Amino acid sequence: MTLDAFCRELPKVELHAHLNGSLSRDTMLELKRFHVDIGVPDKTNAFFDEFQIGSGDMRKLADCFQVFSIAHTLTNTPQALEMATNLTLQEFQDDGCCYLELRTTPRDTPHMTKASYIETVIQTIQKSSLHLTMIARLIVSINRSTPDKEVEEITDLAINCYKNYPDVVVGIEVSGDPTIGCFQSYIPALQKARAAGLKVSLHCGEVCNPQEVLDMLNFKPDRIGHGTCIHPRFGGTDETWTKLCELKIPVEVCLTSNVNTKSTPDYESHHFKYLTESEIPVIICTDDKGVFSTSLSQEYRICAETFNLSTSKLARLALNACQYIFADDIRKTLNDKLLNFINKNSL
Numbered sequence: 001m002t003l004d005a006f007c008r009e010l011p012k013v014e015l016h017a018h019l020n021g022s023l024s025r026d027t028m029l030e031l032k033r034f035h036v037d038i039g040v041p042d043k044t045n046a047f048f049d050e051f052q053i054g055s056g057d058m059r060k061l062a063d064c065f066q067v068f069s070i071a072h073t074l075t076n077t078p079q080a081l082e083m084a085t086n087l088t089l090q091e092f093q094d095d096g097c098c099y100l101e102l103r104t105t106p107r108d109t110p111h112m113t114k115a116s117y118i119e120t121v122i123q124t125i126q127k128s129s130l131h132l133t134m135i136a137r138l139i140v141s142i143n144r145s146t147p148d149k150e151v152e153e154i155t156d157l158a159i160n161c162y163k164n165y166p167d168v169v170v171g172i173e174v175s176g177d178p179t180i181g182c183f184q185s186y187i188p189a190l191q192k193a194r195a196a197g198l199k200v201s202l203h204c205g206e207v208c209n210p211q212e213v214l215d216m217l218n219f220k221p222d223r224i225g226h227g228t229c230i231h232p233r234f235g236g237t238d239e240t241w242t243k244l245c246e247l248k249i250p251v252e253v254c255l256t257s258n259v260n261t262k263s264t265p266d267y268e269s270h271h272f273k274y275l276t277e278s279e280i281p282v283i284i285c286t287d288d289k290g291v292f293s294t295s296l297s298q299e300y301r302i303c304a305e306t307f308n309l310s311t312s313k314l315a316r317l318a319l320n321a322c323q324y325i326f327a328d329d330i331r332k333t334l335n336d337k338l339l340n341f342i343n344k345n346s347l
């Protein structure tokens with residue numbers, strides 16, 4: 001079996017995927033057709049080339065945040081959002097994903113409130129269990145450019161949804177342009193969410209900001225995203241790195257995202273190797289598979305090729321990821337699934 005085929009066949013766990021960044025070319029075309037059908041003016045000509053920054057002309061992280069508005073124009077009605085969620089779930093399953101924690105930022109549109117936005121995604125995930133074998137859960141995102149008052153509103157919404165749909169909503173996370181906002185201001189909201197039972201993930205160290213990295217690590221999130229600028233070689237300090245090594249907070253590693261946004265110079269020098277050498281748990285994830293034209297199986301393959309990992313090691317990465325999922329009730333099922341695969345293939 002080729003490495004490519006192995007990576008697709010391996011049952012994988014995706015823990016860091018933003019809904020609107022995950023829309024594939026096919027999904028966007030489908031949504032575009034749907035928008036024309038329902039008479040929404042099509043302002044997204046050439047939308048796709050703009051959206052996908054994966055190949056050729058790579059841009060910086062700062063440019064990346066502008067492209068999400070393209071996806072947002074295509075998911076601004078409940079019907080389109082449902083379609084986008086359904087198609088994206090199906091794509092993750094088709095790529096061999098057996099468990100997905102999808103994340104998205106509730107937003108008001110001319111056709112939806114934040115509450116109806118999040119209800120739509122939740123109900124679509126709930127219904128997906130009828131036709132998908134992949135298990136999906138939801139993490140509610142807070143965007144760093146959200147005003148303080150709305151941060152409170154989104155947190156309360158997340159807590160409410162967690163109470164009403166404990167079978168779907170599992171966590172809360174902070175993402176968005178890391179140069180905007182200040183982590184300290186989100187702490188009261190995150191503490192409230194954590195006290196209510198939600199797990200917390202933070203985009204941490206996507207840009208160089210050692211004080212914020214320390215504040216985030218001291219909050220002891222259940223997982224962090226990226227963790228790029230924590231090692232001194234990438235703009236962290238001895239203190240930030242020592243702290244992460246002490247706490248061993250699992251890191252959602254997004255190789256292609258980091259390389260394409262130039263947060264990391266190239267795959268070879270990615271901090272994946274520093275994390276694994278220091279026995280910090282890593283989970284291979286996609287971040288925005290649409291924007292970066294990637295897939296979870298492709299991220300596993302790139303990881304294997306770059307760091308010379310055997311198929312047995314790859315399978316163990318997928319197995320370890322089960323330990324860090326937010327849905328405690330699913331862990332054993334997933335673990336057994338991965339162990340079965342490992343035994344069946346004598347890995």
Ligand SMILES: CNc1ncnc2c1ncn2[C@@H]1O[C@H](COP(=O)(O)O)[C@@H](O)[C@H]1O
Nearest residue numbers: 018019020021068103104105141143175176
């Ligand atoms: C590339 N690295 C990244 N760093 C930080 N935040 C990111 C991100 N990629 C995506 N997002 C966050 O996800 C939103 C889009 O999905 P949703 O509308 O929530 O489904 C973006 O607006 C941004 O807030």
Ligand SMILES: [Zn+2]
Nearest residue numbers: 018175225287
């Ligand atoms: Zn992200």
